Amino acid sequence: MAICDVKKGAAEDLAKKAEAKAYFDYEEMYEKERLDAVFICTPAYAREKQLELAAERGIHIFVEKPVARTMEQGERTCEAIERGGVICSVGFVWRYSEGAERIKELLKDKRLALIDARWYHTIPPIAWVRSKEMGGGQVVDQSIHLIDLMRYWTGEVKEVYGRASKGLFPEIDDFTADDASAVTLIFEDGTVANLSSTYSLFPGADLGPSMDLILKRMHIKLTAKKLKISRPKEEKFKFDEKAHLAHMMNPPEAKVEEYETGLTQAAMLEDKIFLEAVRSGDCSRIKSSFRDGLKTLKVSLAVNESIRTGKTVTLIS
Numbered sequence: 001m002a003i004c005d006v007k008k009g010a011a012e013d014l015a016k017k018a019e020a021k022a023y024f025d026y027e028e029m030y031e032k033e034r035l036d037a038v039f040i041c042t043p044a045y046a047r048e049k050q051l052e053l054a055a056e057r058g059i060h061i062f063v064e065k066p067v068a069r070t071m072e073q074g075e076r077t078c079e080a081i082e083r084g085g086v087i088c089s090v091g092f093v094w095r096y097s098e099g100a101e102r103i104k105e106l107l108k109d110k111r112l113a114l115i116d117a118r119w120y121h122t123i124p125p126i127a128w129v130r131s132k133e134m135g136g137g138q139v140v141d142q143s144i145h146l147i148d149l150m151r152y153w154t155g156e157v158k159e160v161y162g163r164a165s166k167g168l169f170p171e172i173d174d175f176t177a178d179d180a181s182a183v184t185l186i187f188e189d190g191t192v193a194n195l196s197s198t199y200s201l202f203p204g205a206d207l208g209p210s211m212d213l214i215l216k217r218m219h220i221k222l223t224a225k226k227l228k229i230s231r232p233k234e235e236k237f238k239f240d241e242k243a244h245l246a247h248m249m250n251p252p253e254a255k256v257e258e259y260e261t262g263l264t265q266a267a268m269l270e271d272k273i274f275l276e277a278v279r280s281g282d283c284s285r286i287k288s289s290f291r292d293g294l295k296t297l298k299v300s301l302a303v304n305e306s307i308r309t310g311k312t313v314t315l316i317s
Contacts, residue, residue: 055084
């Protein structure tokens with residue numbers, strides 16, 4: 001086992017805890033160690049060669065999202081992974097959560113009308129994440145999880161349109177990401193979605209991700225902690241003017257189910273499934289391959305392009 005980090009102290013500390021060898025240069029680690037698999041958790045702008053060298057050496061790969069910073073970079077890396085014949089799992093951890101799986105099961109025979117998603121956050125403390133040029137901005141680095149869930153449940157995105165605001169934080173010189181963005185996504189099956197993202201809040205505010213899914217007479221709400229499913233308590237729904245007005249004045253009680261989202265367990269399951277795939281050679285339980293992760297990146301980058309140009313970006317004609 002080996003640990004590699006450009007920060008010598010960090011590599012040595014973790015290597016000591018894991019009873020592993022510490023390296024400060026990944027190429028040296030690849031050369032000296034006989035690795036079955038590697039977890040690559042470096043920034044997208046820095047990892048292309050790390051991924052491609054691992055693939056060339058037959059080392060199976062777990063890589064964090066986003067899979068690349070540009071589609072050109074991502075396509076080159078994807079080709080290297082497929083050419084090397086290695087297993088690759090992308091860190092879209094929400095897909096492995098109990099909450100996301102319950103929703104996927106509910107949607108099997110139902111159609112969504114609307115997804116309303118948001119990720120409210122503070123300005124990131126990590127310099128490269130604050131930089132839209134290096135990190136891609138909030139939609140590419142963070143809200144990409146929500147875009148990936150939408151694809152996981154609903155299918156491919158047809159069009160995106162986004163606008164953003166900037167300029168609230170002139171005192172932070174290296175903050176070049178958007179203060180906030182608002183995006184509309186149109187899916188191939190006709191579902192519409194809104195995605196709101198902001199870095200403008202403060203610790204202690206109502207931060208984090210939240211998704212509302214609207215179906216025919218059903219409301220699903222997913223947060224990092226809870227899944228809530230609301231349906232009418234009445235089995236039969238009678239639509240008439242008097243009943244509607246009565247319900248507006250005195251809403252009937254809904255049938256509500258609540259579950260834990262299970263993100264902590266999802267993170268452990270994601271790693272376990274990847275390692276089992278490496279041992280067995282069967283990658284059927286991996287929920288996001290590199291090529292699939294590339295599709296989510298394409299949507300996220302299309303959002304940035306729409307924000308830049310002010311125009312709708314079409315992904316599927």
